Amino acid sequence: MNKETTIHWLLVVASFIGMIDSAYIGFISLTDTLIPCGLTLGCDKVLSSPYSHLGNVSISWIGLLFYLLVASNSIFGLSGFRQAFKITLAASTLAFLITLYLLYIQIFILKAFCDYCLLSAFLVILILGLQLKLNFWGKTELSI
Amino acid sequence: MPKKTSPTGNRSKDRKRLKKQSPSILTPVLLIIFFVVAAVGVALYLKLSSTEGVRNQTSSINNSSTIASVLSTNGWTKGNGEAKAVLVEFGDFQCGACAAARLRISKITEQYGSRLKVVFKQYPMQRIHRNAMIAAQAAEAAGQQFKFWEMHDLLFERQNRWAQVPDAHTIFLKYASELGLDLARFKRDIWDSKTKEKIYRDVMEGQIAQVQSVPAFFLNGKPLRNARDDAEFENLILEGIQSIQ
Numbered sequence: 001m002n003k004e005t006t007i008h009w010l011l012v013v014a015s016f017i018g019m020i021d022s023a024y025i026g027f028i029s030l031t032d033t034l035i036p037c038g039l040t041l042g043c044d045k046v047l048s049s050p051y052s053h054l055g056n057v058s059i060s061w062i063g064l065l066f067y068l069l070v071a072s073n074s075i076f077g078l079s080g081f082r083q084a085f086k087i088t089l090a091a092s093t094l095a096f097l098i099t100l101y102l103l104y105i106q107i108f109i110l111k112a113f114c115d116y117c118l119l120s121a122f123l124v125i126l127i128l129g130l131q132l133k134l135n136f137w138g139k140t141e142l143s144i
Numbered sequence: 145m146p147k148k149t150s151p152t153g154n155r156s157k158d159r160k161r162l163k164k165q166s167p168s169i170l171t172p173v174l175l176i177i178f179f180v181v182a183a184v185g186v187a188l189y190l191k192l193s194s195t196e197g198v199r200n201q202t203s204s205i206n207n208s209s210t211i212a213s214v215l216s217t218n219g220w221t222k223g224n225g226e227a228k229a230v231l232v233e234f235g236d237f238q239c240g241a242c243a244a245a246r247l248r249i250s251k252i253t254e255q256y257g258s259r260l261k262v263v264f265k266q267y268p269m270q271r272i273h274r275n276a277m278i279a280a281q282a283a284e285a286a287g288q289q290f291k292f293w294e295m296h297d298l299l300f301e302r303q304n305r306w307a308q309v310p311d312a313h314t315i316f317l318k319y320a321s322e323l324g325l326d327l328a329r330f331k332r333d334i335w336d337s338k339t340k341e342k343i344y345r346d347v348m349e350g351q352i353a354q355v356q357s358v359p360a361f362f363l364n365g366k367p368l369r370n371a372r373d374d375a376e377f378e379n380l381i382l383e384g385i386q387s388i389q
Protein backbone atom coordinates (compact mmCIF):
# COMPACT_ATOMS: atom_id res chain seq x y z
CA MET A 1 0.00 0.00 0.00
CA ASN A 2 1.56 3.33 -1.02
CA LYS A 3 1.32 6.62 0.84
CA GLU A 4 -1.66 7.97 -1.09
CA THR A 5 -3.67 4.82 -0.53
CA THR A 6 -2.89 4.99 3.19
CA ILE A 7 -4.03 8.63 3.32
CA HIS A 8 -7.24 7.75 1.49
CA TRP A 9 -7.96 4.96 3.97
CA LEU A 10 -7.24 7.31 6.87
CA LEU A 11 -9.69 9.79 5.35
CA VAL A 12 -12.32 7.06 5.03
CA VAL A 13 -11.85 5.98 8.66
CA ALA A 14 -11.89 9.59 9.95
CA SER A 15 -15.04 10.32 7.93
CA PHE A 16 -16.68 7.14 9.18
CA ILE A 17 -16.07 8.16 12.81
CA GLY A 18 -17.29 11.66 11.93
CA MET A 19 -20.48 10.26 10.41
CA ILE A 20 -21.21 8.26 13.58
CA ASP A 21 -20.54 11.35 15.72
CA SER A 22 -22.72 13.66 13.61
CA ALA A 23 -25.56 11.16 13.28
CA TYR A 24 -25.52 10.54 17.05
CA ILE A 25 -25.79 14.28 17.80
CA GLY A 26 -28.42 14.54 15.06
CA PHE A 27 -30.54 11.78 16.63
CA ILE A 28 -30.15 13.38 20.06
CA SER A 29 -31.35 16.70 18.64
CA LEU A 30 -34.52 15.02 17.37
CA THR A 31 -35.57 13.94 20.84
CA ASP A 32 -35.64 15.44 24.28
CA THR A 33 -33.16 12.97 25.64
CA LEU A 34 -30.52 14.45 27.85
CA ILE A 35 -27.05 13.92 26.55
CA PRO A 36 -24.56 11.91 28.57
CA CYS A 37 -21.36 13.93 28.41
CA GLY A 38 -18.60 12.15 30.27
CA LEU A 39 -15.60 14.45 30.12
CA THR A 40 -16.77 18.02 29.71
CA LEU A 41 -20.31 18.10 31.20
CA GLY A 42 -21.17 20.88 28.76
CA CYS A 43 -23.01 18.93 26.06
CA ASP A 44 -26.50 20.04 27.00
CA LYS A 45 -25.43 23.67 27.13
CA VAL A 46 -23.63 23.54 23.80
CA LEU A 47 -26.08 21.33 21.94
CA SER A 48 -29.17 23.15 23.16
CA SER A 49 -27.70 26.57 22.42
CA PRO A 50 -29.03 28.52 19.40
CA TYR A 51 -25.57 28.22 17.80
CA SER A 52 -26.03 24.49 17.35
CA HIS A 53 -28.92 24.91 14.95
CA LEU A 54 -29.62 26.55 11.62
CA GLY A 55 -33.31 27.30 11.89
CA ASN A 56 -34.73 24.08 13.28
CA VAL A 57 -32.04 21.84 11.83
CA SER A 58 -29.10 20.68 13.92
CA ILE A 59 -25.82 21.63 12.22
CA SER A 60 -24.62 18.09 12.90
CA TRP A 61 -26.64 16.94 9.87
CA ILE A 62 -24.61 19.36 7.74
CA GLY A 63 -21.49 17.83 9.30
CA LEU A 64 -22.76 14.39 8.28
CA LEU A 65 -22.99 15.56 4.64
CA PHE A 66 -19.44 16.90 4.83
CA TYR A 67 -18.07 13.59 6.13
CA LEU A 68 -20.07 11.77 3.46
CA LEU A 69 -18.45 13.94 0.76
CA VAL A 70 -14.94 13.26 2.08
CA ALA A 71 -15.57 9.51 2.42
CA SER A 72 -17.13 9.31 -1.07
CA ASN A 73 -14.21 11.16 -2.63
CA SER A 74 -11.66 8.84 -1.06
CA ILE A 75 -13.63 5.69 -1.82
CA PHE A 76 -13.90 6.74 -5.49
CA GLY A 77 -10.18 7.55 -5.42
CA LEU A 78 -9.37 4.12 -4.01
CA SER A 79 -11.50 2.52 -6.71
CA GLY A 80 -9.46 4.17 -9.45
CA PHE A 81 -11.81 7.01 -10.33
CA ARG A 82 -10.86 10.65 -10.78
CA GLN A 83 -11.56 12.55 -7.57
CA ALA A 84 -13.20 15.89 -6.96
CA PHE A 85 -10.08 17.22 -5.22
CA LYS A 86 -10.99 20.89 -5.51
CA ILE A 87 -14.53 20.48 -4.17
CA THR A 88 -13.38 18.26 -1.27
CA LEU A 89 -10.52 20.57 -0.39
CA ALA A 90 -12.83 23.61 -0.54
CA ALA A 91 -15.37 21.79 1.66
CA SER A 92 -12.63 20.77 4.13
CA THR A 93 -11.36 24.36 4.32
CA LEU A 94 -14.89 25.66 4.90
CA ALA A 95 -15.47 22.97 7.55
CA PHE A 96 -12.20 23.99 9.22
CA LEU A 97 -13.27 27.67 9.34
CA ILE A 98 -16.69 26.72 10.74
CA THR A 99 -14.92 24.51 13.32
CA LEU A 100 -12.77 27.47 14.40
CA TYR A 101 -15.91 29.61 14.76
CA LEU A 102 -17.67 26.89 16.80
CA LEU A 103 -14.61 26.47 19.04
CA TYR A 104 -14.63 30.25 19.59
CA ILE A 105 -18.33 30.05 20.58
CA GLN A 106 -17.62 27.22 23.01
CA ILE A 107 -14.61 28.92 24.61
CA PHE A 108 -15.68 32.55 24.77
CA ILE A 109 -19.46 32.73 24.56
CA LEU A 110 -20.90 29.54 26.00
CA LYS A 111 -17.87 28.78 28.18
CA ALA A 112 -18.75 25.12 27.88
CA PHE A 113 -17.45 22.21 25.84
CA CYS A 114 -19.11 19.22 24.34
CA ASP A 115 -17.18 15.96 23.87
CA TYR A 116 -18.83 15.19 20.56
CA CYS A 117 -18.13 18.67 19.17
CA LEU A 118 -14.47 18.44 20.22
CA LEU A 119 -14.18 15.04 18.54
CA SER A 120 -15.68 16.53 15.37
CA ALA A 121 -13.27 19.49 15.54
CA PHE A 122 -10.33 17.08 15.79
CA LEU A 123 -11.60 15.05 12.83
CA VAL A 124 -12.11 18.15 10.66
CA ILE A 125 -8.56 19.35 11.39
CA LEU A 126 -7.20 15.86 10.68
CA ILE A 127 -9.17 15.63 7.42
CA LEU A 128 -7.94 19.05 6.24
CA GLY A 129 -4.34 18.08 7.09
CA LEU A 130 -4.65 14.80 5.18
CA GLN A 131 -6.27 16.56 2.20
CA LEU A 132 -3.46 19.11 2.08
CA LYS A 133 -0.88 16.35 2.34
CA LEU A 134 -2.61 14.53 -0.52
CA ASN A 135 -2.97 17.60 -2.73
CA PHE A 136 0.15 19.65 -2.26
CA TRP A 137 2.85 17.72 -0.51
CA GLY A 138 4.29 14.60 -2.02
CA LYS A 139 1.55 14.28 -4.61
CA THR A 140 2.18 11.30 -6.85
CA GLU A 141 0.10 9.13 -9.13
CA LEU A 142 -2.34 7.00 -7.26
CA SER A 143 -1.61 3.39 -7.85
CA ILE A 144 -4.28 0.92 -7.01
CA MET B 145 -5.73 8.52 -46.53
CA PRO B 146 -4.64 5.97 -43.92
CA LYS B 147 -7.30 3.55 -42.81
CA LYS B 148 -8.29 3.79 -39.16
CA THR B 149 -7.22 0.68 -37.32
CA SER B 150 -7.64 -0.48 -33.78
CA PRO B 151 -4.58 -1.60 -31.70
CA THR B 152 -5.46 -5.24 -32.05
CA GLY B 153 -7.16 -4.87 -35.37
CA ASN B 154 -10.40 -6.13 -33.81
CA ARG B 155 -12.79 -3.43 -32.63
CA SER B 156 -15.17 -5.63 -30.64
CA LYS B 157 -12.26 -7.22 -28.76
CA ASP B 158 -10.89 -3.72 -27.97
CA ARG B 159 -14.22 -2.56 -26.64
CA LYS B 160 -14.38 -5.60 -24.32
CA ARG B 161 -10.80 -4.97 -23.17
CA LEU B 162 -11.52 -1.31 -22.41
CA LYS B 163 -14.64 -2.32 -20.53
CA LYS B 164 -12.53 -4.69 -18.42
CA GLN B 165 -9.92 -1.98 -17.69
CA SER B 166 -12.31 0.85 -16.64
CA PRO B 167 -13.29 0.50 -12.97
CA SER B 168 -16.87 -0.35 -12.12
CA ILE B 169 -18.87 2.42 -10.43
CA LEU B 170 -20.90 -0.17 -8.57
CA THR B 171 -18.16 -1.08 -6.06
CA PRO B 172 -17.51 2.45 -4.70
CA VAL B 173 -21.24 3.26 -4.63
CA LEU B 174 -21.96 0.07 -2.68
CA LEU B 175 -19.05 0.82 -0.33
CA ILE B 176 -20.35 4.35 0.30
CA ILE B 177 -23.87 3.04 0.99
CA PHE B 178 -22.37 0.45 3.35
CA PHE B 179 -20.38 3.11 5.23
CA VAL B 180 -23.39 5.44 5.59
CA VAL B 181 -25.74 2.67 6.73
CA ALA B 182 -23.12 1.34 9.17
CA ALA B 183 -22.37 4.81 10.61
CA VAL B 184 -26.05 5.72 11.01
CA GLY B 185 -26.74 2.27 12.47
CA VAL B 186 -23.97 2.58 15.05
CA ALA B 187 -25.14 6.12 15.95
CA LEU B 188 -28.72 4.94 16.37
CA TYR B 189 -27.58 2.00 18.50
CA LEU B 190 -25.51 4.33 20.72
CA LYS B 191 -28.44 6.74 21.04
CA LEU B 192 -30.90 3.97 21.94
CA SER B 193 -28.53 2.28 24.37
CA SER B 194 -27.75 5.56 26.15
CA THR B 195 -31.48 6.26 26.56
CA GLU B 196 -32.02 2.68 27.74
CA GLY B 197 -29.12 3.04 30.17
CA VAL B 198 -30.69 6.12 31.68
CA ARG B 199 -34.00 4.31 32.03
CA ASN B 200 -32.49 1.20 33.58
CA GLN B 201 -30.51 3.33 35.99
CA THR B 202 -33.65 5.04 37.21
CA SER B 203 -35.72 1.85 37.16
CA SER B 204 -33.21 0.12 39.38
CA ILE B 205 -33.97 2.68 42.08
CA ASN B 206 -37.43 1.22 42.33
CA ASN B 207 -38.48 -1.97 40.61
CA SER B 208 -42.18 -1.34 40.93
CA SER B 209 -43.75 -0.53 37.60
CA THR B 210 -46.41 1.83 38.85
CA ILE B 211 -45.93 5.51 38.15
CA ALA B 212 -46.84 6.34 41.73
CA SER B 213 -43.81 4.49 43.00
CA VAL B 214 -41.53 6.09 40.43
CA LEU B 215 -42.61 9.63 41.13
CA SER B 216 -41.00 11.08 44.16
CA THR B 217 -42.78 13.87 45.92
CA ASN B 218 -39.58 15.71 46.72
CA GLY B 219 -38.56 18.82 44.93
CA TRP B 220 -39.92 22.32 44.77
CA THR B 221 -43.12 22.25 46.70
CA LYS B 222 -45.86 24.61 47.75
CA GLY B 223 -49.16 24.18 49.55
CA ASN B 224 -49.22 21.85 52.54
CA GLY B 225 -46.02 19.82 52.63
CA GLU B 226 -47.69 17.25 54.91
CA ALA B 227 -50.83 16.81 52.77
CA LYS B 228 -51.68 13.31 51.54
CA ALA B 229 -52.93 14.56 48.19
CA VAL B 230 -49.99 15.37 45.94
CA LEU B 231 -50.09 17.12 42.59
CA VAL B 232 -46.88 16.72 40.60
CA GLU B 233 -46.30 18.94 37.58
CA PHE B 234 -43.63 18.36 34.95
CA GLY B 235 -43.04 21.73 33.39
CA ASP B 236 -40.87 23.58 30.91
CA PHE B 237 -40.28 27.30 31.40
CA GLN B 238 -40.31 28.00 27.68
CA CYS B 239 -43.61 26.26 27.04
CA GLY B 240 -46.60 28.53 26.51
CA ALA B 241 -49.09 26.02 27.90
CA CYS B 242 -46.99 25.72 31.08
CA ALA B 243 -47.07 29.51 31.49
CA ALA B 244 -50.85 29.37 31.21
CA ALA B 245 -51.05 26.44 33.65
CA ARG B 246 -49.12 28.46 36.23
CA LEU B 247 -52.16 30.67 36.83
CA ARG B 248 -54.37 27.60 37.19
CA ILE B 249 -51.99 26.07 39.72
CA SER B 250 -51.73 29.33 41.67
CA LYS B 251 -55.52 29.47 41.93
CA ILE B 252 -55.74 25.82 43.03
CA THR B 253 -52.97 26.32 45.61
CA GLU B 254 -54.73 29.38 47.00
CA GLN B 255 -58.00 27.48 47.34
CA TYR B 256 -56.87 24.00 48.36
CA GLY B 257 -53.33 24.65 49.56
CA SER B 258 -54.08 23.38 53.05
CA ARG B 259 -55.08 19.94 51.71
CA LEU B 260 -52.78 19.68 48.75
CA LYS B 261 -49.04 19.46 48.19
CA VAL B 262 -47.93 20.85 44.82
CA VAL B 263 -44.60 19.65 43.42
CA PHE B 264 -42.84 21.15 40.41
CA LYS B 265 -40.42 18.99 38.42
CA GLN B 266 -38.27 20.12 35.57
CA TYR B 267 -38.93 18.81 32.08
CA PRO B 268 -37.11 21.12 29.66
CA MET B 269 -37.93 20.05 26.10
CA GLN B 270 -34.66 21.08 24.54
CA ARG B 271 -35.47 19.96 21.02
CA ILE B 272 -38.20 22.52 20.56
CA HIS B 273 -37.27 25.02 23.27
CA ARG B 274 -33.68 26.15 22.96
CA ASN B 275 -33.62 28.18 26.17
CA ALA B 276 -35.64 25.76 28.29
CA MET B 277 -32.60 24.09 29.85
CA ILE B 278 -30.85 27.29 30.87
CA ALA B 279 -34.16 28.61 32.24
CA ALA B 280 -34.50 25.44 34.31
CA GLN B 281 -30.94 25.96 35.55
CA ALA B 282 -31.76 29.57 36.48
CA ALA B 283 -34.78 28.44 38.49
CA GLU B 284 -32.70 25.77 40.25
CA ALA B 285 -29.94 28.30 40.98
CA ALA B 286 -32.51 30.68 42.44
CA GLY B 287 -33.84 27.75 44.47
CA GLN B 288 -30.42 27.37 46.06
CA GLN B 289 -31.10 30.78 47.60
CA PHE B 290 -34.71 29.86 48.55
CA LYS B 291 -36.23 31.84 45.69
CA PHE B 292 -37.29 29.04 43.35
CA TRP B 293 -40.97 29.97 43.15
CA GLU B 294 -40.18 33.67 42.72
CA MET B 295 -37.90 32.86 39.77
CA HIS B 296 -40.46 30.29 38.52
CA ASP B 297 -43.13 33.02 38.39
CA LEU B 298 -40.81 35.58 36.81
CA LEU B 299 -39.67 33.18 34.09
CA PHE B 300 -43.24 32.31 33.15
CA GLU B 301 -44.51 35.90 33.33
CA ARG B 302 -41.73 37.20 31.09
CA GLN B 303 -41.39 34.17 28.85
CA ASN B 304 -41.73 36.24 25.66
CA ARG B 305 -38.76 38.40 26.58
CA TRP B 306 -36.18 35.60 26.85
CA ALA B 307 -37.58 32.65 24.90
CA GLN B 308 -35.92 33.47 21.58
CA VAL B 309 -32.78 35.37 22.56
CA PRO B 310 -29.34 33.77 22.04
CA ASP B 311 -27.93 34.62 25.48
CA ALA B 312 -30.86 34.15 27.82
CA HIS B 313 -28.60 33.67 30.84
CA THR B 314 -27.70 37.40 30.81
CA ILE B 315 -31.43 38.19 31.15
CA PHE B 316 -31.70 35.66 33.97
CA LEU B 317 -28.87 37.44 35.75
CA LYS B 318 -31.00 40.60 35.72
CA TYR B 319 -33.95 38.64 37.13
CA ALA B 320 -31.67 37.27 39.85
CA SER B 321 -30.59 40.78 40.67
CA GLU B 322 -34.25 41.88 40.76
CA LEU B 323 -34.98 39.10 43.25
CA GLY B 324 -32.10 40.27 45.41
CA LEU B 325 -30.05 37.12 44.96
CA ASP B 326 -26.34 36.87 45.62
CA LEU B 327 -25.21 37.20 41.99
CA ALA B 328 -21.81 35.62 42.40
CA ARG B 329 -23.43 32.53 43.91
CA PHE B 330 -26.21 32.53 41.29
CA LYS B 331 -23.63 32.62 38.47
CA ARG B 332 -21.78 29.72 40.06
CA ASP B 333 -24.91 27.67 40.72
CA ILE B 334 -26.49 28.17 37.30
CA TRP B 335 -23.60 26.32 35.61
CA ASP B 336 -22.91 23.92 38.45
CA SER B 337 -22.95 20.25 37.50
CA LYS B 338 -25.13 19.50 40.54
CA THR B 339 -27.79 21.85 39.17
CA LYS B 340 -27.79 19.96 35.90
CA GLU B 341 -27.84 16.60 37.66
CA LYS B 342 -30.92 17.67 39.60
CA ILE B 343 -32.67 18.57 36.33
CA TYR B 344 -31.51 15.27 34.77
CA ARG B 345 -33.08 13.36 37.67
CA ASP B 346 -36.40 15.15 37.15
CA VAL B 347 -36.33 14.44 33.42
CA MET B 348 -35.48 10.79 34.05
CA GLU B 349 -38.48 10.53 36.36
CA GLY B 350 -40.60 12.14 33.66
CA GLN B 351 -39.34 9.68 31.07
CA ILE B 352 -40.17 6.75 33.35
CA ALA B 353 -43.60 8.24 33.98
CA GLN B 354 -43.95 8.46 30.18
CA VAL B 355 -44.35 12.20 29.98
CA GLN B 356 -45.00 12.99 26.33
CA SER B 357 -45.81 16.67 26.51
CA VAL B 358 -45.75 19.50 29.00
CA PRO B 359 -47.29 20.49 31.29
CA ALA B 360 -47.92 16.95 32.54
CA PHE B 361 -49.79 16.53 35.81
CA PHE B 362 -49.93 13.55 38.14
CA LEU B 363 -52.36 13.53 41.02
CA ASN B 364 -51.53 11.02 43.76
CA GLY B 365 -49.25 9.21 41.32
CA LYS B 366 -51.81 8.89 38.54
CA PRO B 367 -51.74 10.89 35.32
CA LEU B 368 -54.32 13.66 35.38
CA ARG B 369 -56.38 13.80 32.20
CA ASN B 370 -56.51 17.03 30.24
CA ALA B 371 -59.07 19.49 31.53
CA ARG B 372 -60.99 21.65 29.06
CA ASP B 373 -61.16 24.64 31.39
CA ASP B 374 -60.34 25.88 34.87
CA ALA B 375 -63.58 24.54 36.34
CA GLU B 376 -62.94 20.99 35.11
CA PHE B 377 -59.34 21.15 36.33
CA GLU B 378 -60.56 22.27 39.75
CA ASN B 379 -63.08 19.42 39.85
CA LEU B 380 -60.43 16.85 39.00
CA ILE B 381 -58.17 18.17 41.75
CA LEU B 382 -61.01 18.23 44.24
CA GLU B 383 -61.94 14.63 43.39
CA GLY B 384 -58.31 13.66 43.93
CA ILE B 385 -58.16 15.39 47.30
CA GLN B 386 -61.41 13.81 48.49
CA SER B 387 -60.52 10.33 47.29
CA ILE B 388 -57.35 10.20 49.38
CA GLN B 389 -58.75 11.66 52.61
